[in-house]
Amino acid sequence: MTLRIVVCVKYVPDATGDRGFAEDLTTDRESVDGLLSELDEYAVEQALQLAEAADDAEVTVVTVGPEDARDAVRKALSMGADKAVHVEDDELHGTDVMGTSLVLAKAVEQAGYDVVVCGMASTDGTMGVLPALLAERLGVPQVTLLSEVSISDGTVTGRRDGDAATEELSASLPAVVSVTDQSGEARYPSFKGIMAAKKKPVESLDLSDLDLDSETVGLAGAWTAVDSAAARPARTAGTVVKDEGEGGRQLAEFLAGQKFI
Structure with a gap:
């Protein structure tokens, strides 16, 4: 049987740009360039590795966002994903993580899946709770924050590295997993991959x-x-301590005044 892998990705404002809010206090996505969230590139990479390790697999990329979000799925397709689903609707403007998890759950169910792979967080909202919310809505197990992941005999297994311990986790498929930025560098799209991505199917869906x-x-x-x-x-000028024999004392007084010591 074909292993159906779905990757959830997000189109986010470039973190190097001048990010801000629109008049309605939602994220301003018009005044700054957007791109595929860097943390989601790790999810795409791990999905592709799972597909390569399987006898037969298909990788579908799903995103929710405005028209420009298609650029995010094209990046994932150029990396090697097989097809994509783009949910776009004007009514989605201002959707928070709760609404996004609902839309993604519906889109994932419609696409069909055995395992859903997500990044550890988005680089704009940085909440990191969407994988758990998605698993809850789909009614399947979640295995999150993995630095290593594999699938064998209908079970997904992974390693979660913490500050004080390492955990080995597993769950029966279908399941939702999320991977960290320690899971392995994402591959760069080749010229062949970029050209091939232009011919790969991208299904457009709306709320109806x-x-x-x-x-x-x-x-x-x-x-x-x-x-x-x-x-x-605006950043103000800092305090300059000139060492003319009393620099150490002045520095200590400054640190004490800021309650650093």
Whole structure:
């Protein structure tokens, strides 16, 4: 049987750009370039490695986002994924992680899956809870924050590295897993892969295709909201300590005044 691997990826504002909020206090995605979340590249890589280790496998990339989010799935396809699903709907604007997990669950179910692979967090929201929420909505086990993952005989197995211990975890398929940035460097798309990605299928879906009501997503259905936002104050000049024999004392006094010592 074909092992059906689904990778959830996100199109995020470039972290090196000048990120901010739009007038409605949602993330401003118009004033800064976007790209495939770097942490999701590790998920794509591990999904491809799982596919390569299987006798027969298919990797499907799923994303939720505006029209430009198609760039994220194209990157994943150029890395080697087989096909993609892009959920796009104007009513999704302002959707929080709760709504996103609902939309992804519907899209994943429709695509069909044995294992869902996610990154450890997105580089914009950085909440890191979506894999758990997705597993709950799908009603399957979750094995999260793995630095190593493999599949054999209908079971997914992985290693989770903590500060004080290492855990070996496993779950029966179907399941949701998330991988960390310690799972292995993501491959670079080859020229052949980039050209091949242009011919790979990308299915477009909206809320009606997923049988979802607009009131359950977007700003109207969000469980969280930003009440206010202000620009970060400009950096001020620091304190300069000139050592003319008293530098050590002045430094100690400064540190004590800041309650560092």
